[in-house]
Each structure stands twice: as C-alpha cells, then as structure tokens.
Amino acid sequence: MDHHKEHQMEHMAQYSSEDIDGKLVIGLRDISHTMRSLYEGRGSQKRILIVLSETGTITQRELTQRLGIQPGSASEVIAKLENMGLVERTLSETDRRTADISLTEEGRGQAQEALRQRRQRHEEMFSALTDGEKEQLLSLLEKLNGDWAERYCDSRHQDGYFHRHEGHVHHEHHREGHFGPHGHGGNRASGGGRGCDHDCAHCEHPCGRGRNR
Numbered sequence: 001m002d003h004h005k006e007h008q009m010e011h012m013a014q015y016s017s018e019d020i021d022g023k024l025v026i027g028l029r030d031i032s033h034t035m036r037s038l039y040e041g042r043g044s045q046k047r048i049l050i051v052l053s054e055t056g057t058i059t060q061r062e063l064t065q066r067l068g069i070q071p072g073s074a075s076e077v078i079a080k081l082e083n084m085g086l087v088e089r090t091l092s093e094t095d096r097r098t099a100d101i102s103l104t105e106e107g108r109g110q111a112q113e114a115l116r117q118r119r120q121r122h123e124e125m126f127s128a129l130t131d132g133e134k135e136q137l138l139s140l141l142e143k144l145n146g147d148w149a150e151r152y153c154d155s156r157h158q159d160g161y162f163h164r165h166e167g168h169v170h171h172e173h174h175r176e177g178h179f180g181p182h183g184h185g186g187n188r189a190s191g192g193g194r195g196c197d198h199d200c201a202h203c204e205h206p207c208g209r210g211r212n213r
C-alpha cells in the first residue's frame with residue numbers, strides 16, 4: 001500500500017470516528033486545503049496582472065502593499081513581467097521614490113485570460129450544486145462566519161488576519177472562503193458585516209485564517 005492510500009484510509013477512519021461537529025471541521029479543513037491549491041500565490045505573475053487590470057496604473061509601493069508581499073519579492077516578479085513585455089514602469093510623478101506600474105496591451109490581454117480562467121474555475125468548483133443548494137450553502141456559511149468573526153475576533157487579530165488582498169485592504173472579509181458581500185461574516189439576512197465591504201470572490205486565503213499560501 002502506497003503512502004497516499006494509507007493516508008486516505010487514516011483520514012477516513014478519523015472522519016468516521018468523529019461526531020457531527022468534528023466531521024464539519026474536517027470537511028471545512030479539507031475544502032480549504034483544496035481551495036488553497038487552486039489559487040495562484042500572493043505575488044504570482046497572474047495575480048499581479050489581475051490586480052493591475054482592476055486598479056489601472058498604480059505605484060509599485062501601493063502594488064506591493066496590496067499584494068501583501070515583501071518589496072524585494074514584488075520587484076523581482078515585476079521585473080520579470082516587464083522583461084516579458086506585460087507591464088511597464090515609469091517614474092512616479094507623485095512619489096519620486098517609487099515607480100508607476102501599468103499593463104501593456106499584451107499584459108491586458110493576459111490579465112483578461114487569467115480572469116476568464118478564474119471564472120471558469122469558480123463555475124467548476126460549485127458545479128455539483130444546484131442554484132438552490134448554492135444559495136443554501138452561502139446562507140449557512142455567512143451565518144457561521146458571522147458568528148466566528150465575533151467569537152474569535154481576538155484570535156484573528158493575533159494571527160495577522162487583517163491583510164491586504166488583491167486591490168483591497170482586508171478587514172475580516174470575503175466572498176469566496178470568507179463569506180458575505182458586505183463584510184467578513186456578513187449575513188444577508190441581517191444585512192451586516194464587520195468592517196469590510198469588499199467583493200472578494202478571488203480570495204487566495206480560503207481557509208479563513210488570512211495566512212500566506
């Protein structure tokens with residue numbers, strides 16, 4: 001028996017031995033791991049192209065902050081994109097210490113393709129569910145995430161949960177993996193959220209912990 005099959009059997013045995021709450025935790029954890037594997041890294045080339053397509057021209061400093069990565073890492077990836085003819089850098093007129101980053105025509109085309117692939121991936125991820133089941137799942141997740149946002153607020157602060165994401169600054173957030181269109185833990189029934197109104201369908205941290213992938 002290979003290691004992978006052995007691990008699967010151990011996993012199923014653990015799952016079977018758990019009560020309903022334990023099975024829910026394991027299910028959510030497994031889904032979060034799968035979602036992590038489906039998304040490009042915080043400072044990946046595709047993600048930078050997508051962010052620039054959403055923000056337009058932006059300073060390198062702002063882009064680095066939005067990505068939530070180290071300046072050196074951002075410079076390296078941006079240089080590669082520049083050499084590939086996908087982005088261009090010009091000296092910023094508002095801050096002479098940094099550069100303005102923008103997409104070239106080819107870069108815009110590649111950004112649109114990355115977005116198309118992302119939308120297709122979203123459709124595939126929930127293709128097993130009917131529209132009604134999607135609505136029911138979303139409602140339950142929003143309710144649960146709203147409770148967790150209140151119940152574990154201190155833990156989220158301590159774990160560095162507040163982080164920059166895509167073109168936004170995240171404060172408890174998300175739509176995919178962090179549920180609620182009006183805030184982290186937003187509940188459509190209550191019309192609420194807890195401090196973020198960003199649309200985060202493309203979140204790369206679906207586990208809800210806000211850590212690096």
